Amino acid sequence: MDPLETKQTYQEYVDKKSPNSPILKNCFNAFWVGGLICSIGQVILNICKERGFDTQTSGTIVSILLIGIAAFLTGLNLFNKIGKFAGAGSLIPITGFANSIVSPAMEYKSEGYVMGVGGKMFTVAGPVLVFGISASILVGIIYLIFNTQSITLV
Amino acid sequence: MVLKKLNGPLSRYFDQTLDDEFWGEKTWEKAESKIIKETVNTVINKSGVPADKIDCMFAGDLLNQCISSSFGLRELNIPFFGVFGAxxxxxxxxxxxxxxxxxxxxxxxxxxxSHFCSAEKQFRFPLELGNQRPPSSQWTVTGSGAAIVSKDGQGPYITHITPGKIVDMGIKDANNMGAAMAPAFADTLITHFLDTGRNPSYYDAIISRRFRTYW
Structure with missing residues (x-):
């Protein structure tokens, strides 16, 4: 074996030796579980519409139900098992967002309700919120500069 | 003392095994304190050296301010050096x-x-978070070990110490600690062999931590 003298040769050696994630299997599981979650959402949406709610209200009901189910499954210690299997399939839909807030809230409950649950609840979801909201402000400003006409129309 | 991992070749050497990660306590941190406390009580009982004959203790764990050791061992009333070497x-x-x-x-x-749950909580993500671990990630053991080093006795003896240097080969992946630590391990071994003039065949076993089988 060649001596691994520089950081770069060592990094290459590590990359070669480290086991890779089973990408095909992960993608397949993420695809069908993610699709299933979205289909459940669509079924709820259609039921709501049939019962006479408008599209926007129906969408809100879907979000509330999916968040509620994901939070409940997190509490039952089941969501992490689904997540381990499905990866991005359960993490990317709104279920993953619910899980990312409920899981630290559960874990840090032992440190008290204020400093524990309150203080640590957004440790995982925090970056998503910060950059999500920042991005929306940025996009809003760009929209304001280049598309003032349509804003007056709205 | 160790939790669950009873299928390994060392299983019969543990003094005690636990069935759950709380061990009757409300939090993982309290459970870890109890684990180290009971381990130290076991070593004191087995060695026959009472706590008031122990001049000082060196102990540590993975948590902030070494709380498992300091809370677990506070009743012993022994001068305490807190150690953090992960x-x-x-x-x-x-x-x-x-x-x-x-x-x-x-x-x-x-x-x-160390305690798997408290270490994950401190260094990585909540256990309930639905994420995936890469195959190179490490698992922290839930367990504790203790020893009494004495001036006299029948051995085994500590004859040589080769403290490792910090060898940073620039690994940035926090989930691949084996790769980050392997260069320091190799460096320590080489230093030890050069220092003592021995070679690997002198030893029955060379034992390290944190390396998975593919290393």
Missing amino acids: CSTFVESLSLGAIAVEGFAKNVLCATS
Whole structure:
């Protein structure tokens, strides 16, 4: 074996030796579980519409139900098992967002309700919120500069 | 003392095994304190060296301010040196303990503990988070070990100590600690062999931590 003298040769050696994630299997599981979650959402949406709610209200009901189910499954210690299997399939839909807030809230409950649950609840979801909201402000400003006409129309 | 991992070749050497990660306590941190406390009580009982004959103790764990050790061992009333060496805490305790025995002490207690759940909580993500671990990620053991280093006795003895240098080969992946630590391990071994003039065949076993089988 060649001596691994520089950081770069060592990094290459590590990359070669480290086991890779089973990408095909992960993608397949993420695809069908993610699709299933979205289909459940669509079924709820259609039921709501049939019962006479408008599209926007129906969408809100879907979000509330999916968040509620994901939070409940997190509490039952089941969501992490689904997540381990499905990866991005359960993490990317709104279920993953619910899980990312409920899981630290559960874990840090032992440190008290204020400093524990309150203080640590957004440790995982925090970056998503910060950059999500920042991005929306940025996009809003760009929209304001280049598309003032349509804003007056709205 | 260890949790669950009873299928390994060392399983029959553990004094006690636990069935759940709380061990009757409300939090993982309290459970870890209890684990190290009971481990130290076991070593004191087995060695026959009472706590008031122990001159000082070197102990540590993975949590902030070494809370498992300091809360677990507070009732012993023994002068305490807190040690943080992460994976190397136990060997570091033994090394410092041996140096203390060479110098001023007659009996030194060396101990360490770790807890999978409390370590994950502190360093990574909540256990309930639905994410995936890469195949190279490490698993922290839930368990504790303790030893008493004495001036006299029948051995085994600590004859040489080769403290490792910090060898940073620039690994940035926090989930691949084996790759980050392997260069330091190799460097320590080479230093030890050069220092003592021995070669690997001199030893029955060379034991390290934190390396998975593919290394």
